[in-house]
Amino acid sequence: MNKRTAFFISDGTGITAEALGKSLLAQFERIQFEFVTKPYIDTVQKAQALLLVINETAQRDGSRPLIIDTVVDQKIRDVLHSSEAFKIDVFSTFLSPLEQELSSQSSYTVGRTHAIPKDASYKSRIDSVHFALDNDDGARTHQYDKADVILVGVSRCGKTPTCLYMALQFGIRAANYPFTEEDMFDFNLPKALKPYKHKLFGLTIDPQRLAAIRHERRPGTRYSSLTQCEREVHEVEELYRRHAISFVDSTHYSIEEISTRILAECGIERRFSPK
Amino acid sequence: MNKRTAFFISDGTGITAEALGKSLLAQFERIQFEFVTKPYIDTVQKAQALLLVINETAQRDGSRPLIIDTVVDQKIRDVLHSSEAFKIDVFSTFLSPLEQELSSQSSYTVGRTHAIPKDASYKSRIDSVHFALDNDDGARTHQYDKADVILVGVSRCGKTPTCLYMALQFGIRAANYPFTEEDMFDFNLPKALKPYKHKLFGLTIDPQRLAAIRHERRPGTRYSSLTQCEREVHEVEELYRRHAISFVDSTHYSIEEISTRILAECGIERRFSPK
Numbered sequence: 001m002n003k004r005t006a007f008f009i010s011d012g013t014g015i016t017a018e019a020l021g022k023s024l025l026a027q028f029e030r031i032q033f034e035f036v037t038k039p040y041i042d043t044v045q046k047a048q049a050l051l052l053v054i055n056e057t058a059q060r061d062g063s064r065p066l067i068i069d070t071v072v073d074q075k076i077r078d079v080l081h082s083s084e085a086f087k088i089d090v091f092s093t094f095l096s097p098l099e100q101e102l103s104s105q106s107s108y109t110v111g112r113t114h115a116i117p118k119d120a121s122y123k124s125r126i127d128s129v130h131f132a133l134d135n136d137d138g139a140r141t142h143q144y145d146k147a148d149v150i151l152v153g154v155s156r157c158g159k160t161p162t163c164l165y166m167a168l169q170f171g172i173r174a175a176n177y178p179f180t181e182e183d184m185f186d187f188n189l190p191k192a193l194k195p196y197k198h199k200l201f202g203l204t205i206d207p208q209r210l211a212a213i214r215h216e217r218r219p220g221t222r223y224s225s226l227t228q229c230e231r232e233v234h235e236v237e238e239l240y241r242r243h244a245i246s247f248v249d250s251t252h253y254s255i256e257e258i259s260t261r262i263l264a265e266c267g268i269e270r271r272f273s274p275k
Numbered sequence: 276m277n278k279r280t281a282f283f284i285s286d287g288t289g290i291t292a293e294a295l296g297k298s299l300l301a302q303f304e305r306i307q308f309e310f311v312t313k314p315y316i317d318t319v320q321k322a323q324a325l326l327l328v329i330n331e332t333a334q335r336d337g338s339r340p341l342i343i344d345t346v347v348d349q350k351i352r353d354v355l356h357s358s359e360a361f362k363i364d365v366f367s368t369f370l371s372p373l374e375q376e377l378s379s380q381s382s383y384t385v386g387r388t389h390a391i392p393k394d395a396s397y398k399s400r401i402d403s404v405h406f407a408l409d410n411d412d413g414a415r416t417h418q419y420d421k422a423d424v425i426l427v428g429v430s431r432c433g434k435t436p437t438c439l440y441m442a443l444q445f446g447i448r449a450a451n452y453p454f455t456e457e458d459m460f461d462f463n464l465p466k467a468l469k470p471y472k473h474k475l476f477g478l479t480i481d482p483q484r485l486a487a488i489r490h491e492r493r494p495g496t497r498y499s500s501l502t503q504c505e506r507e508v509h510e511v512e513e514l515y516r517r518h519a520i521s522f523v524d525s526t527h528y529s530i531e532e533i534s535t536r537i538l539a540e541c542g543i544e545r546r547f548s549p550k
Contacts, residue, residue, distance in 0.1 A: 004377065013535040015444075016294040018548060023291045023345055024369055027381035037548070039535045066376070070298055086376045088369050094299055101341070101361045102279065106302035122529070129436045133408075161404045164439050168530065169290075254397070255443070260288040260314045273293060273312070 005034045005057045009050070009069040009080060014039035020090065021068035041071060047079035054083040121171060125272040128167035128174070135175035136160055141192035144175060148268050150196055151176040153203035154232040155223075156213045158250035158258070162203070165255045170263065171272030179236050187239050201262050202240045202247030207233045209251050280309045280332045284325070284344040284355060289314035295365065296343035316346060322354035329358040396446060400547040403442035403449070410450035411435055416467035419450060423543050425471055426451040428478035429507045430498075431488050433525035433533070437478070440530045445538065446547030454511050462514050476537050477515045477522030482508045484526050 006025055008017040014037045025033050041047055057065045067085040071077050081087055095106050135143055137160065144150060149166070151159045151174060159176035166172040183190045193200060207229040214224035222228050240247045246265050248258055263270065281300055283292040289312045300308055316322055332340045342360040346352050356362055370381050410418055412435065419425055424441070426434045426449060434451035441447040458465045468475060482504040489499035497503050515522045521540050523533055538545065 013531045015531055015535070016298045019291040019294045020365070022548075024366070024373060027347070027366075027370060028373070028377055028379050029382050030379050031377055035548075037545070040539055066373075072302070088373070090295070091299070091302075093368060094363055095302060098299060098303070098341075098363070102303055102306055104303050104305050107304050125530075126433075126436055129439065133411075133435070136408075158401075160408070161401055161443065164404065165443055168436065168440055168443065255400075256288045256290055260290070264315055270312070273297075273310075 006066040011042040017070040121272040124171040132163040132167045147175040157205040170270040206251040281341040286317040292345045396547040399446040406448045407438040422450040432480040445545040481526040
């Protein structure tokens, strides 16, 4: 299988170039790619050093590398574009049509896309991270009135990373509550959750996968046994159905997918989103 | 000031379309934008419903909306592109040149860009989130041998959100240790950190900002007084210089910037990156 190296290059964090590049190249299943992300290429000197790497890579691979870049400064771009690579030039491709459409010149300010003002939305992001930590794993229940959403599910089904992701990426205040057998034996909602039924969102998971995850934490215990995991998952899904709680299976979805589906289903507006 | 609405549309999470769209539009300072992200537009029916919204928005704004989309399915794209909006059509713009360059057909699979296999790198991501939580705020110090980086700084300068971001976005195992006055009075490194000096990365912050953050948590205390914050920040920066610890000021940088700068400076390879 033919191998190609793709460079995601930015004068800032490289997050946009990487996200775009991977989305495009994911469409080519037959090609084996090596991804290299190069953030903070914000001087001609850094660009010249990278130019050497790119051209050496071309020699090594025996095929020319791909460049997906979001560099704004023209001098830096000129250096990169003098390389042997195949270029996906995002800004020059889209900015001039946009300038016409908006009948406005674009300000080619290096770092502009990454200058995040510490405004109210940014503050809500940090506050949300601390909210998620304070309200993790049912530690507290008295702040549920301030929560945007309360994730529920059995222990180790993925609640905590999802809450933290929603806080960091969207400034959402997400608490999470782990169902125990005691909670579920009569299929009623725990007292702490009853007043907030409209804020509940469920996670479920394949019992095999759950057992594997729990086994790493507490090998050979009842907690990590397949029988126990099957029983808890069965009961929690029954609970979701009885109380009409929307839920998603974390076995095959990523944190990004779970989080964005929760926002979409619950109609929650993002307080913050990365610029 | 002339206002334009920009729709970021995807058949998946919408994260790529949003990141790209915001990077492009951030170049137009004079235009006031309203951003609308529409993920999971994965059926013709959903596209038709969205089409109405887009055309209504054109009426309301008195100027045509912008569409930045990463939808792969042609039928869905046709619906969206029948709207009155100005389109930035990422995939059709870049996929055909890529097909030629790679002499390979792209697989226009809906959701492909968002299908994240639960492979080793994904697992390292989840493990890293739990590592960051277990090793937050100096809670434990006996796992520092397993850490990729140990963030240090005074209380509330931004260590925790940065560690969690590095874990979620890059699968990096990041611990953090808060310097107390006791730690700093003689400008020596705390015992727990001495063996891991090469893993340390410092954060600093503007004392005014720090006082404001601490005031929210413990108003009117010595902890949140400007004098105290000035003193701690002065001492911690002195400590960084004495021990040649790289550090960054979190006052004006975003979590994305701080995290990617740390990786770049420390030469840490990403174990995971969002696909």
